[in-house]
Amino acid sequence: MGAGRADAEKKMAAEAAAELVEDGMSVGLGTGSTVAHLLPALAARDLDLRCVATSPQTEHQARELGLAVEDFDALVRLDIAIDGADQVAADGWAIKGGGGAHTREKIVAAAAERFVVIVDSGKLVDELTPPVPLELLEFGLSATLRGLGGLGDVRRRDAPPSPDGGLIADYFGAVGDPAELAARLSAVPGVVDHGLFPAAMVSEVVVAREGSVERL
Ligand code: 5RP
Numbered sequence: 001m002g003a004g005r006a007d008a009e010k011k012m013a014a015e016a017a018a019e020l021v022e023d024g025m026s027v028g029l030g031t032g033s034t035v036a037h038l039l040p041a042l043a044a045r046d047l048d049l050r051c052v053a054t055s056p057q058t059e060h061q062a063r064e065l066g067l068a069v070e071d072f073d074a075l076v077r078l079d080i081a082i083d084g085a086d087q088v089a090a091d092g093w094a095i096k097g098g099g100g101a102h103t104r105e106k107i108v109a110a111a112a113e114r115f116v117v118i119v120d121s122g123k124l125v126d127e128l129t130p131p132v133p134l135e136l137l138e139f140g141l142s143a144t145l146r147g148l149g150g151l152g153d154v155r156r157r158d159a160p161p162s163p164d165g166g167l168i169a170d171y172f173g174a175v176g177d178p179a180e181l182a183a184r185l186s187a188v189p190g191v192v193d194h195g196l197f198p199a200a201m202v203s204e205v206v207v208a209r210e211g212s213v214e215r216l
Contacts, residue, residue, distance in 0.1 A: 001122040007033070009120030010084070012208035014038035016215075017082045017118045020206075023047045026075050028108035029062055030083025031055040031101040034118050038082055039065055050075055054083070054104040056163055072108070081112035085119055085197070088207075089128045092199025093178040097133025100159050100168040102195040114203040121209035128178055131170035133157075133195035134185065138167055144190030145169075151184055166192045 001009075014034055018041035021027055027042070029035060031054045039058070042049070043065035052072045053059035062069050083105055087095040094117060096102045109115040134154065136144050138161070148154040152173015159168045171194070175181055178196050185194040205216040 001120070006120045006122055009122075009208035009210075010034040010118070011037040012211070012213055013118040013120065013206045015041045016208070016213040017116050017206045018042045018045060020082075020116060021045065021047060021049065021080060024049075025079040026050040026052070026077065028078045028081025028083070028112050029053045029058050029067075029069075030081065030105055030108070031058050032084040032099050034084035034120070035082070036061060038118065039067065043067055052078065052108055054108050055099070055101045078108065078112040080114045080116060081109050082116045082118060083109065085117045085123055086133075086195070087125045087128050088117060088119055088123055088202075088205050089125055089178070092202055092205075093128055094197040094202060095128050095132055095195050096197055097135075097168075097195030100133065100135070100157065100162055102133050103135045103162060103164065103166060103193040106193055106197060106201075109197065109201055115201055117202055117205045119205065119207050121207055124207060128175045128196075130172045130175060132175065132181070132185070134169045134171055135162055135166035135192040135194075136169055137190045137192055138165060140190050141167060144188060147188040147190065148185070151181075151188070164192075
């Protein structure tokens with residue numbers, strides 16, 4: 001799919017998801033180019049919202065648009081979190097972290113009553129395929145990479161550290177059963193988190209395809 005069409009679909013999905021937000025809600029805001037379309041759509045609704053951002057980029061854009069971004073700890077609960085994804089499989093599992101923000105994104109998604117994933121149709125896949133993003137603790141990095149090497153090819157990404165100081169890498173081995181891989185990746189000491197998001201965490205996928213929006 002061309003970049004222009006993908007971007008138009010991202011915008012459509014984002015705008016549809018903005019309509020799911022209601023006055024008075026506390027909202028988790030994801031990260032990425034799809035979320036960059038969500039924020040103006042949300043701001044345009046002029047609702048009374050309390051928001052949490054999953055990255056400094058999102059926080060900056062949201063504040064510029066007049067959305068009230070608060071410290072995560074100031075909010076007891078989140079009614080909804082909305083975020084993009086790199087892949088969403090037919091079984092509902094997703095891969096996130098193309099922007100290296102998956103650790104914060106997962107914490108926010110897990111804290112939300114409802115987690116809505118917004119994607120263009122090119123993100124829908126039959127089965128998840130590598131890479132799977134990783135955030136690694138800087139301390140003991142060589143040992144962590146050795147531990148991960150037993151699972152498959154892992155390469156550090158040429159990207160800045162996360163806002164929490166974690167180093168970003170990608171796992172290029174086979175995905176197979178995502179639950180099994182998720183458990184194996186999490187079991188390696190030094191792995192802060194991986195970008196596999198379980199189907200049970202995803203409440204709904206809003207996907208735009210050729211001018212129409214579907215909710216899965
Ligand atoms: C960032 C993410 C993004 O949601 C994911 O990479 C999709 O990005 P985009 O909306 O730019 O296609 O997980 O860590």
